[in-house]
Amino acid sequence: MASGLRQESSTFDKKDVFLLLFFAIFIAVPLYISISEVNKSKNNFSTVTLISHLRLNEGEDVTKRFAAYGYNLAEIKRGEADVPNLFLEQLPRELTNIDDTDMKKELFIASLLPPILKVNEYIEYERSKLLQIISDIEINGKATNSDLYWLRRKLARYRMDELTPDNLFSSLEELNKRMNIIPPSLALTQAAIETGWGTSRFAQQANALYGQWTWDDDSGIIPLEREHGETHSIRRFNNLISAVEGYALNLNTHPAYEDFRTERSKFATAEDIVINDDMLFTLLYYSERGFEYIDNLNSIIQENNLSSFDEAKLEQNSFQDFRSDQAP
DSSP states (O other): OHHHHHHHHHHHHHHHHHHHHHHIIIIIHHHHHHHHHHHHHHTTOOTTTTOOOBOOOTTOOHHHHHHHTTOOHHHHHTTSSOBOOOOBSSOOGGGGTOOOHHHHHHHHHHHHHHHHHHHHHHHHHHHHHHHHHHHHHHHHSSOOHHHHHHHHHHHHHTTOOOOOTTTHHHHHHHHHHHSOOOOHHHHHHHHHHHHTTTTSHHHHHHOOSSOOEESOGGGEEOOTTOOTTOOOEEEOOSSHHHHHHHHHHHHHHOGGGHHHHHHHTTSSSGGGOOOOHHHHHTTGGGSTTTHHHHHHHHHHHHHTTGGGGTTOOBOSSOSSOOOGGGOO
C-alpha cells in the first residue's frame, strides 16, 4: 500500500512540474517581456542610444574638426552637399566667447543640424512602418500579432490610450498624426531663441535646448530666478540628440500642440512640410510671450534663411551610424 502511494505522488509531481514549465515558457515569460517592453516605452526609452557621440578635447577648435569632415553649411544650404554624421555630446564652449554674430550662428546651426536630422530620420523610419501596417490592415482587414505588439509600444511612447479592438482605427489615425517629423528650420529656431544661440547656462551645462521642465531636481538644473514655493527645474539631457528627441516627442504628444499636429497633417508627406504662418501660429502657447514669440520665430527663420535646411539630408555613408535595425 505504501508503495502505491509513493508512485501516485511521483506521478502528481511530474504533472505539476510540467504544468509549471508550460506556464513559465508560454505564459509568464512572454507576459513579462511584453510588460517590460511597454514600460520601457512609457519611460521614454531613447531610440537614439546606439549613436556614438563626438567628445571634444579641452580647448579643441570644433570648426576645424567639422572642416576635416567637409562640413560646409553654405554648400548644404545650396543643396550641393549632405550633412556629415557628426553628433556632438554637448554644445561647443566657444559659443559663449564668439563676438562675431554670424560665426556664432553658423557654429550653433552646424552643431544642432545633425542631431535634428537624425531624430527626423528615425521618425520617418518608424512612420514608414506605421503606414505599411495601415495599408496591410486595409487590404487584409486585420493586423498581425507582431504588428499589434509594435503598435502597442508606439502608442505607449506617443502617450496614447491602450489599443483595443474598438479603438484600432481611431488609434491608427491619431498615431499617424503624431508620428511625424519636426521641420529642421523650426527646431533650429526654437533652440536658438531658448538658448540665445547656444550661450545660455542651461544649454551649456545641461544640454537643455528647449527649456523643458521637470519636477525632479536630480534630473534637472534649478533656475537661478526660481521663486520661493516653485518646484520646477529645467530638464537635463546627457547629449544633444537626446534633447532634440525629447523636444520632438513633446511637440508630437502634448495636448497644447494638437493644432500644430493638425496643421502638419495637411501635408501629404514629410518632404512636403513647410513652415507657414498657420503652423507658426499653433505654437502661440509654447512661450509666455505669445504673439511676440511667434513674430520672433518668423523673423529668425526669414533673416537666417533657415528654411533652406528643411531639405537637408544626412550622408548615407556615415562616420557614426545609427543601427536602426536594433532600435526598439
